[in-house]
Every structure is written in C-alpha cells, then in structure tokens.
Amino acid sequence: MHPSLSVIFFTTASGAGYGLLALLGVLAPFGMVPADPLFGLVALVLALGAITAGLVSSLFHLGQRQRAWRAFSQWRSSWLSREGVAAVATYLPAGLFGIGWVFLGTVSKAAGLLAALGAVATVFCTSMIYRSLKPVPRWHNRWVVPNYLALGLMSGLLWLVLVLQIFGARPLPAATVPAAIALAAVLKLGYWRFIDAAPATSTAGSATGLGSFGTVRLLEAPHTSENYLLKEMGFSIARKHAAKLRRIAMVLGFGLPFMLSFVPFVASGWPAIAAALLAAILGTVGVFVERWLFFAEARHAVTLYYGRSEV
Amino acid sequence: MTSLPAGPSRKRLGLVIDLDICVGCHACAVNCKEWNTGGVAAPLTDLAPYGADPDGVWFNRVHTYEVGEGPAGRTVHFPRSCLHCAEPACVTVCPTGASFKRAEDGIVLVDEDLCIGCKLCSWACPYGAREFDEDAGVMKKCTLCIDRIYNETFDPEDRVPACVATCPASARHFGDLGDPDSAVSKLVAEREGFDLMAEMGYAPTNKYLPPRPRRQGGGCTSAPARLAPAAPVTTGGLLGWLDRLLSQ
Numbered sequence: 001m002h003p004s005l006s007v008i009f010f011t012t013a014s015g016a017g018y019g020l021l022a023l024l025g026v027l028a029p030f031g032m033v034p035a036d037p038l039f040g041l042v043a044l045v046l047a048l049g050a051i052t053a054g055l056v057s058s059l060f061h062l063g064q065r066q067r068a069w070r071a072f073s074q075w076r077s078s079w080l081s082r083e084g085v086a087a088v089a090t091y092l093p094a095g096l097f098g099i100g101w102v103f104l105g106t107v108s109k110a111a112g113l114l115a116a117l118g119a120v121a122t123v124f125c126t127s128m129i130y131r132s133l134k135p136v137p138r139w140h141n142r143w144v145v146p147n148y149l150a151l152g153l154m155s156g157l158l159w160l161v162l163v164l165q166i167f168g169a170r171p172l173p174a175a176t177v178p179a180a181i182a183l184a185a186v187l188k189l190g191y192w193r194f195i196d197a198a199p200a201t202s203t204a205g206s207a208t209g210l211g212s213f214g215t216v217r218l219l220e221a222p223h224t225s226e227n228y229l230l231k232e233m234g235f236s237i238a239r240k241h242a243a244k245l246r247r248i249a250m251v252l253g254f255g256l257p258f259m260l261s262f263v264p265f266v267a268s269g270w271p272a273i274a275a276a277l278l279a280a281i282l283g284t285v286g287v288f289v290e291r292w293l294f295f296a297e298a299r300h301a302v303t304l305y306y307g308r309s310e311v
Numbered sequence: 312m313t314s315l316p317a318g319p320s321r322k323r324l325g326l327v328i329d330l331d332i333c334v335g336c337h338a339c340a341v342n343c344k345e346w347n348t349g350g351v352a353a354p355l356t357d358l359a360p361y362g363a364d365p366d367g368v369w370f371n372r373v374h375t376y377e378v379g380e381g382p383a384g385r386t387v388h389f390p391r392s393c394l395h396c397a398e399p400a401c402v403t404v405c406p407t408g409a410s411f412k413r414a415e416d417g418i419v420l421v422d423e424d425l426c427i428g429c430k431l432c433s434w435a436c437p438y439g440a441r442e443f444d445e446d447a448g449v450m451k452k453c454t455l456c457i458d459r460i461y462n463e464t465f466d467p468e469d470r471v472p473a474c475v476a477t478c479p480a481s482a483r484h485f486g487d488l489g490d491p492d493s494a495v496s497k498l499v500a501e502r503e504g505f506d507l508m509a510e511m512g513y514a515p516t517n518k519y520l521p522p523r524p525r526r527q528g529g530g531c532t533s534a535p536a537r538l539a540p541a542a543p544v545t546t547g548g549l550l551g552w553l554d555r556l557l558s559q
Contacts, residue, residue: 001434063428063448070425071406074313080431081406133513134400135437202437202508204376208389209505209519210330214379219386222340222372225364229439232430301508303438305374305391 001136002235003295006060008106011126012155012288014054014087015148018119019156020047021094022102027172028101029109033160035168040101043163047156048094079132083125090118123152130294135301138309139294143191147184151287154184158257158283162276165264177258177261181283185254188290192246195297200310205305218307233300237293245293253286313405315398316414323417323489324455325436326475327498329446331523332482335375335388339474339483342389343371343392346473352423353501365417368442371474373525393453393476394442394507394515395419401432401441409450417489417516418457423449437511453513460485488516523551 024043027033033043059065072088074081093114100108127148130139159181164171200255205211226234237245254277263275299311347370348355355559357367371392378387395412399419400408409425410432412418421432421441426449433450441452447448456472459465469476475485486495494520504518 016554060461061429063430063443063445063450064426067425067427070408071427071429074406074408077314077403078406078431080404084406129404129431132400133434133446134405134513135435202510204556206510207437208374208376208507209389209507209521210376210378210379210387210389213522214383215388215413217377218374219377220335220375222337222374223369225366228368228433228442228445232443233435233439300434301437301511305389305439 001300002232002299003029003292004061006057008291008295010054010058011148012284012291013050013057015123015152015287016155016284017047017050017052017054018090019154020159021051021156022116022119022153023160024158025094025097025112025119027160027260028097028107029112032172033164033260034167035054035101035105036167037102037105037108039167039169040098040107042166043160044094044098044102046159048091048098048165050159051087051090051242079128081104083122083129084124085133086118086125090115090122091198093118094095103126120149123148128268134137134201137301138195138200138298141194141198143187143194147187147191148179150184150187151290154180155280155283158276158280161261162273162280165273171264174265178258181254181258181261185258186248188250188254196219202301202304203310204304204308207301216309218305221306229302230306233304234304235296236299236303237296239268242293242297245289249286249289249293251286252282253290254283257283257286266288313402313408313410315402315412320519322415322487323397323487323516324460324486324519325417325488325495325496326392326455326472327484327486327488327504327518327520328390329482329484329502329520330387330389331520332480333373333390334389334480334482335373336479337373337418338477338479339390340371340373342370342473342477344369346456346459347454351454352421352451355451356444358445368444370440370442370450370451372439383525385522385525388395391439392457392517393419394438394513394517395453396510397514399514400513404431404435406431414537418455419452420454420457421450421452421458423447426450429504437508437513437516455485488518 003058047289059068062068071072071084075085077108097111097115098109100106127145131144134140143221161177204216208216260275260279301311304311325532344355355368359365368383371390372524374391376387376389378385395417402412402419407427409422411420428448430443433443443448443449459472461472462470471485475483484495487493488496490496499518502520504520506515
C-alpha cells in the first residue's frame, strides 16, 4: 500500500495525542498527576494540539475536503465514519475536562473518564479501519488493534513523562514507563513475526480462478504505464530496506526510550528533562517509521492481477 | 446509505465472462471508456494522454496470463471489471453514503456528489474495480451501464452494457444472475462458472467461465494430422484411364 504521508502523520500524531488525553483523563481525577492548572493547560494543549494537527492532516488525504462533514453520516456500517464521530465527540468531554481543570480549578472525574473513553474509542476505530480490510491480509489480523492501542498509549505516555519532568512533579510509579514501552515493543515484534509467517490468503490462481490449470503468470499487463491501482495499492518495498527500517524503528522507537526511561532513577532536574524530551521525540519518530512500514509492507490483493503470485 | 439492502435481492444483474472465448482484443475496455466518458460518471479523466506515462480512469481492464507449463500451457485473456458483489465491502466502508448497492437490481454505484475521495472503498475492493479520478477528486467505477440497460430510447437488443454490446467474439454475456432460469444462470451452471477470490467472502455477482478442456490428439484444432481423400480414388472410366496414364 502506498504510504501516504498525510495518513501516517495523522495516525502517529493523533495516536500520541489520544494516548496522552486518555492518560490525563484517567490519572488526573485520581491525583496521580499535578492538579496545577498550568500543568493541565500545558498537557491538554499538547494532547489536543497533536490530535487536531493529526485530524487536519487527514483532511489532506481527501479529494473533496469541503465535503468532509458528510463522513459523520455512515457510522452504522463504516469504521472510518465511526472514527470521525468518535474523534469529534471526544472534543466535548475533553473540552469540559480542560475548562474545569484549567479555569475552574476542578478536575472532573466524569469528564476525564469520558474523554479517556473517547480517546481509546477513536484509536480503536482507526485501527478497525485497517483491521476490517480483507484484501490486505497484513492488516486483516488480530495484531493490528492491540498494536495501535499500545503504540498510542506508549507515545502518549512518553509525552506525559516529559511534561511531568518539566513541572518537577512526582513521577509515575517506577515500572510504568518501561513496562508500557516493553508491551508496545512486544506487540510490534509479534505483528512482524505474524506477517512474516502467515500463509497466503489469496493467490494469482484464486484471483483469476485459473489455478486449477497450472501456475498463473502475467504475460501482458492491461496498460503500459502505472495506473491508480498500481500507484495506490502496488507500492512495494525492497526486503532489505524493510529489514533495516524495522531495526531503525525498534531501536529509535522502543530501545532508546526504554533505556532513557531509567534516567529519572539516577538523575533529576535538567538531565531527566533532557532524557524525557529525547525519549518522547525518539519514540514518536520510531512510531512514525513503524507506521510507514505498516503501509509499505502491506500487500493488496489487487496486485495479484498484476504479477504478484500471493498475498 | 452504505448499509447493504436488507433481505435477499431477487434480481442480481451482472456479467458472465467466457475465458475460453475472449481473444484479448480490448474492444470491451475501449468501448466502456468511450461510452462512460460521456455517461453518468463522465468524464473518465485521462492524465497526460499523449505523454510518456499516460494514466487515466478505466472501468474495464484486460490482462493476459500464461497458465500452466509446456504443452499443457495456455494463454488466457482476462477482462477485469466490477463484479457487483452481493457483499461489497467497498459499500459498507464508505463513510459518506456515496457508495451504495441498489436493492432493485444489485448494481453497485457511486454518487459522485457525496464522495469525499477518501479512497477507502478502493482499498476494500480486492478486484481493483474502483479507480480514483485525480482531476475530479472522487472515486469512479463500473455502473453496469445503467444508462444503457434501462434506456428505452434504445432498441431492446442494445440495452446491454457497452462491453457486452461490442465484444466481437461474444465472450461477454449480460443478464440476471439472481434468476436461476435466466440464460446467463444456465450458462454458468452448464460451464461451471466460478467466482473470483471466493475466499474473500464478497460473493461476486459476475461469473467467469473457465477455458474448455483441450481436445486430445488433434493438435490445437482437433483436425486430423493428414487430410483424408474427399472421395474414393476412381479406377475406371476416362478419369481412371488418365490417372493410370499420368501415374506411369
């Protein structure tokens, strides 16, 4: 699948934003992050800023942006529509939560938990868009939803740790951050293991129905240059680059933030802030690379008509 | 509404494509383009049509495959277009209601005035039936020529999709595949027509007919290796005498 930058930026930024929003919505009402209105302002602006930037970026993927509002109508059948509804609906409790916290000095448990629920629901809907697509077996499997949720939570948590460090606040319970990173890394490695080993769901033989006559090979394509189908669905990445990019994503996105998450145990003040900043940036870049690979490594069934033997 | 029509749709209009007969002339693709660039989905935009890498929207594409090895190998021409599935995920994933499946005849269509060009329907189609029009910013697809098949200004025999009307080899058939007694349904039953990628669970309406088994012992035409005399050799009369004289 063509790795469209607008969609990759959207899922990365809004994933981190919703992760942060969910954590704030759950932790703040229980006093696990500072009740300081300034902390609330900075953390919520970061969360809602990332979410909004992501959502705006997703509009650039559309051919007719001015009609985007129509996408809220088909929530009964479409995960993309549900995602849109959940994304917009989440702004309401998130906004009330923020107004209460920042301007009225009250951290609302109901608004916080509803905002967290909306955040998780939105990321869940995003992941289900991919999970539900049967023609892309590398998306249509049980690893995709846990990956989106865990990676969103991990990147949100890395940004929360940074804000906590900047405010010199009491850190989260010791093992929380490394554990969240380890969980996300295990799920990502599990996903890669799965897609590398999964048997083909469709072949050129089943796509043409000619498999019973022997091996099906493309003799002549229908057109001489690339068309929409090949540009959008026929993107292929060299195996050696995929392997290298997986290592880069693993080291940048998970390995280094994991190690940096132990810095607060041995140092505080500026070194801890610097470590948290570096971890948040690296983690987000790592997720970006991982998300690029999620698209680039996905194979669409239509490529079976254009010479691929199996997907 | 992108939820699928409830209840069994009795009428399921679609195509039957005979892979035994198709000669790969691309006339169906060309006439499809010709008709539909002036039809309900018009225009089927071409980008750089005279450039080095022409690109454009087509509803019908003809692939050519080699199948099997050596003497058992064969060349199969394979027209590919929308299959108007009974379970079209391209419809249910649509967030705006632009994609829909008609309850009355099962045809899958796009309302271009509602389409936001998110391309998700093209991702959901394993058959590559939908092509995005960069110029119009909306998705386009085969309409089964709804502007021909119901067109009362046409003679009844012309009320078929453009691809069917133009096929010089009669490799394409149009009809109601929901009616077991229709000519197309009987053809499918007789020739053991099949679904493409049945494992996807989309239940395509269009069916493909397999190449017929090759006749044994007679080469590709099944004609005998030597020509037999059309009439017994004459032994008497004037021609017999001439034959004997000339044979000496």
